[in-house]
Amino acid sequence: MRLLLLSDIHANLEAMEACLAAAPAHDLVVNLGDVVGYNASPNEVCERVRAMGGTIVRGNHDRACSGLTDLSEFNLVAAMSARWTQATLLPEHLAWLRELPPGPLLRNELPGIEFVHGSPRDEDEYVLNPSTAGANFRVPGHADRIFFGHTHLQSGFALENGHVRTFTPIYAAGKGVVEFSMPLARGERYLMNPGSVGQPRDGDWRAAFALYERDGDAAGVMTFYRVPYDVEETQQRIIAANLPERLATRLKLGR
Ligand code: ZN
Secondary structure (H helix, E strand, O other): OEEEEEOOOOOOHHHHHHHHHHOOOOOEEEEOOOOOOOOOOHHHHHHHHHHHOOEEOOOHHHHHHOOOOOOOOOOHHHHHHHHHHHHHOOHHHHHHHHHOOOOOEOOOOOOOEEEOOOOOOOOOOOOOOHHHHHHHHOOOOOOOEEEOOOOOOOEEEEEEOOEEEEEOOOOOOOOOOEEEEEEOOOOOEEEEEOOOOOOOOOOOOOEEEEEEEOOOOOOOEEEEEEEOOOHHHHHHHHHHOOOOHHHHHHHHHOO
16 A cells, blocks of 8 residues: 655645645555645646545644635735635635544554544644654554644654654755655654645755655555655746745745
C-alpha cells in the first residue's frame, strides 16, 4: 500500500501541480487539510483536490474560509486572505469545504494508521516539539503511525522506549526533485508531517510532500520529497488578486 501524503496546499496551484507531476505511483491520496487560504487559486485547487478524492481531513483554514469559524484567532494577514478566499470560492466548493470531516480519520484497510490536521488530541494543536509530540503519544487509543500537518514543517517524531526523537529529511543538493527515504522501525511509534505543499515554513521554498509505503504488516518506509515549482507565477497571482504582498514574499523565503 502506497499513500501519497499532501498537506497544507493553501490554494497554491503551481506548487500542487508540481508535486502531483513528481509523485510516484500510489494507491491512495491522503490530504491532511488546509486546502485553501493564503494563496490565490482556491477554486482551481478545490476542483483538483475533489477530483483526486481519497481521504481528506479538514484544516483550520478550511473551516475559517468556509465560514465555519470566526477569524478572531487569525492574524491580520491570515484573516484578510480568509475573507478574500470566502468571497472568491464558488458556492459548490464552499459547501464541500464545510462538509470536510475533522481528524482523526481512520481507514479499515489501514490498521494502525491515523490522519489528523493538527494533533491526535486537538485538530488545531501545533506539534512543534518533542514535549507536545510526547503528550500526544501518551493519549490512549491512538495509532502507531500518525500523519499530521498544520505546522508547515517537513519533519517527524519517533517514540522509542519512552523517549521522543525528532527527525527531519536531509537532502542531497540538486536542481530538480529531491527525495529522502527513511525506513521505520517495528516497535516504535511515529508522528510524521509530509510538509506543506503550498507554503513551506522550514526555510526551504520548494513544495513538500511525502509517500508512505508499507507491505503487509511491515513497519514501512517514509519518503520525503521537495519539488521546485514556478513560485514567481504563484506570487504574481497573489499580487494580481490584491492579497497582502507579504503572502507573496514569504513563499520565496520558505517562511
Ligand atoms: Zn496550514
